[in-house]
Structure formats: C-alpha cells, structure tokens
Amino acid sequence: MQPEQVDRLREAADAGVSFDGLDVERGDDGYRFAVPGDERTGLDADGFRAAAADAAGYVTNWCFWNETAPSYDARRSFLRWLESADERAVPDRYESLTDGVVRHWGELELTATLGDDGHRTYDLRHETDGGRPVADLDAFEDPLEARELVTYDEKGRYRPLKTAPTLRTGWVFPGLSARELTETVGHVYPATVENWHREREGDLDVSHWRETAERQTGIYDIVDELDREAVERIAATCCVDSQCLKRREWEYDEGTEVDVDGGDGEFPCREPCSLVVAAARKWTTLEREETHTYEFELTPSEKEQVEEIIDTVADGRTDDVREADVYEGANRYRARYLREKLFGDEGNLAGVPTED
C-alpha cells in the first residue's frame, strides 16, 4: 500500500466512503475508519494512517475499484464476478487472489491475481491450457490480437460463429489489466459480458423466434414460414452446447417454449443469430418440398452405414475416422466402396433418379 493511496482515501472521507466492508467518513470529532471487527473513531491524520495500515487490503481494494477498474457497469460486474467480490470479504478474497482466482467463460480460462497495492493482473487462455507455463504458450499483450486468434480453428478453418466451441489452443494473454481483460473477452466472445450483465439485472431483452423471423426482410423474409417443429429441429441442430456455448434463452414465442435444452452456458443467447437465420432460409426452401416414395434395395449393413455416415458428419467426427479403419461406416474406403456399388453413372442412389 502506498502512502498516496491512504491520502486519497482520507480525501474521499469528506464525502464518505462505503465500499466492500470499508466505511470511512469525516465527522466533527475527526475521522471514522471502520472495517468488519475494527471500528475506530475520532481519528486525526496519524490515527487514520495507522488504521489504514492495519486494514491495508480494504484500502487498496477501494483504490482498485474506485480508480483502476472500468466504470462501465457490465464490465465492472464481470470483473467483480471473477473474484466473487459480492460474496467474499476482502481479507478472504485477497488470500485467494494472491494465488490467483480462476473462472471459466465459454472455453476461456480467466485468472485474476493480486499484485502490489491492490492492482490486479489477469491471465486469459484456452481452458485446455490451464496450468501450462506461459513460456510454453504463444504470449500476446494487445487485446486486438485476439481478433486474429479467434478467426480460425485448430485446423485453420474460418470460425463464422464466435461462440462455437472451437477456439484454438496454445496461446495466452498473461498480463492483462482490468480494462484489457474485458476488451479481450469482448473480442473472443462479443457482447457476452453485456448480455450476461443484463440478464443478472433482470433486463435481458430476449427476441423469440417468431418475433425475429417476422422482422426479417429481403432474402430472409421467408423464414417465418417455418413451423414450430422445424424451429425445434433448428434449435437441436444449431443451438445445443456441442455447437454453441451461449445458453439459448429465446423460445418459439413468448408463450410457447422450445423443448430442446437451451444448454448450460454461462452467458445467454438473446435471439436467433445470423447463422441460424441464414440456415433457416435454406431449411425454409427445403421444407417447401413434398416427399416422394423412392424404392431402394440396401443390405442391412448398407442401411446402417448410411446412418453412420450421417451421424459422423453431423457430429463433426469425419477427421477422427482413421484412414485404414474399415470397421467404421464413415471410413473413406468404406464410403467409396458403397458409392461404387450403389451409384449409377448419373450419381443417383441405387440408380433411382431424383424426382422434382
């Protein structure tokens, strides 16, 4: 704790300070300085300094939140949530912060650590890299560098959905300030902190499916044709935890829930996103088609193989099937053999043409 920090607190006593268990004010008979279990009154400047020295954590904690932490309420509550500031008293919190307090946000692992004079530094990395020494990871300082990191997945493919569980590993922002931490989180998972905060305040503005679909114009004008069952399928397809780390809070409409589980994510999804709307447009046109009866002959194993291929693609496991593992239906050789056997020259399944 620096003497100037005590001086600034004493100056603030004129207006009164009441923060995280610290109460300071100036009365006619001198200063009052109180923390849980220790109240001192009638203090002069020296007495004030002595009281502050005995409760240094409370003083530096006030300085950090009053002078260093961001003022924007959403970012502030996020940082306070990180160190459980609303639940834990300062001495207890400081003890944990000295070793580092860890929280998870999507796939991120965030660690808050107490430095000198109440300063906090923050470490941000992929949760898979938790516990790895910084020297083993690619270290970054500038929050803006996170934009590039989150653009591609581990295999170098473009990530069109920021909250998909496909963040690359192997990097770290080891020494962020409070402001830089919230900025970096904002690049990794845009607007999640703000929506999470609104939800905590009971102020999350959810736009349900119907409302969102009816708002669309242009090429997306058609998506409100989709019925409730199709919307259930969309939620099960796109919005479950294996596909998106937001917790779906939108329903079919205000009075009609979507039965599919919304997920366990820390931060909410307040309306169908642009990917869902764009995909819904495709499904709208597909759902306009009538069914036809086709006749195919498949062996039981071939039928099961078709099912296995669909499952493997739908679960994103094609790369996990080993090249020579011909016991997997979605193995490339198995699929090529099936194509050789079942597709005619026109590429039609069992030689049966597709009817319009």
Place this chain on the structure above:
Amino acid sequence: MQALVIVAHGSHLNPDSSTPTYRHADTVRETGAFDEVVTGFWKEEPHFREVLRTVESDEVYVVPLFISEGYFTEEVIPRELRVDDDVGLDDPDPGWEPRRGAPEDVDKSVHYCGPVGTHDAMSDVIVQRAESVTGDTDVGDGFGLTVVGHGTERNENSAKAIEYHADRIRERGRFDEVKALFMDEDPEVDDVTDFFESDDVVVVPLFIADGYHTQEDIPEDMGLTDDYRKGWETPGEVDGHHIWYSGAVGTEDLMADVVLERAAEAGADVGDAIETVRELTGGVRPPADD
C-alpha cells in the same frame, strides 16, 4: 464520452471480409479522437443488434462501411440498431443528411451517418488506390482509370455512386480517361479495353472488401486470368493494354479518413484526427477547387 461504431456486412464464409473494417477501426482508434471505437456486423459478431450495448459512451456515431445508400443503409441497419422509428427513411437521393436516433434497448443517442461510399472523399481514396497499385504517387498522365461497380441488379444507387466518383475524378483532369464500368450492366467491365485508348488502365472496383466479386469474377471477366486460382500479373496484358487491377478500394488505408469525415459531418468532435489519418495513411489532398 463519444464512440465510433463502424458497421459492415461481414461474412459467414470469407474470413477476409471483416479485415478492412478492423483495420480502419484501428487507424481511427490510433488518433484518439473517440473514447471508444468498435465494429459491428450483419454476418459476424457483434451483430448490429448487439453492438450498441458494447460501448459505454452516450453519444454514438454509427458509420456504415457500405458503398451506397440502399437496402442496408436505409432499412436493415436502422432496423437492427432499433433506431428505425427515427432514422429509417427511404431516401433515394444521394446527398446524405446525418440523422439522430434513440435506440429502444440502450440509453444512448445514436448519430446515424452516411455510408462511406458516397462521400466526396471517396474519390480521393480511389485515386490513392490507383497510386498504390501502380506504385506511382503521380500516376495519371498517359493512364486511363475505371471505377467498377456491381451495377443495378440489386440497387440503382450503387451505380449512381460509381458514376458520381468517376465524374469527379474525370473533372480533375489527372487521368487521360476516366470511365465507370459495371459487372452486370452496360458498359461492362468484360470489355474494359474497348473503352480506353490509353495503353495503361487502372481498374479500381468500388467494393468494401475483397471477396468473390473482386478476386474471382472481375479478374476473369476482364481476361486478366482464365482462372482466378492461378492469379494474375500487375500490370497484366489484355488486348495490348496494361491492366493495373487494384482489388477492392475499401482495403485502402485512406478509407479511415472517409469514416472520420462521415462522423465529423454528423457532429462528432474529431479534433485534428482527419489530418492525422491523412498523414498516417499517405492521403492525397483534393485540389483547392474540388
């Protein structure tokens, strides 16, 4: 506090679509003219719907990184920002007046600015793009220049913007010939060499980001390459002309200047940031009578 919010289309498929948006935001951020500079997208995140809540400032200047007034700037963006009751106007005439709106979801004042593409300063960016691709800061003498646009397929204002800048650059007399060409209407960019007597022709597409149109269609349509995947020479030879193809004008660093101009005309206090950006990005000053 005042914030600058740059809104752009973005893409679900092309990772480079947002790159110019980020870069221009970074340039403006460096000037310190705004307390906050953020980006929002139609196809990326944060979405238009949620971008306003990511800034703390009460006064928010929203600049659309779009080429012309039309469906996106008049309808989609105001609606998604929830300022359409105040801002959504079907105003087909170029000559943009900044508008003010109070969004329904956040307690902020939104200053809705004109799109970058129709601002006069965009003519300078086109010229600068010609300088960049030729590597000649005095390029003009002996050169033709064409500004290429999409055409009227979806929005006739886009063609107006192309012609507007072509006219302005022609009037300056710097290039021997200046022509507006289009992808899907006459005069077509496919026949680019028919329209020029000059041996050297600079081709600048008036697009915000490089993508399918600027990196595949236009080079192939002009005959610069028979397969975009093989790339092309700069300059490339087509029918005895040297074609200097620049790629999307929106990737030119000086675009940050147009963003600032749009915010400033809506009342943002940008101090000397416009001059700073012109220095940072090597911006050309328009002639005194321009």
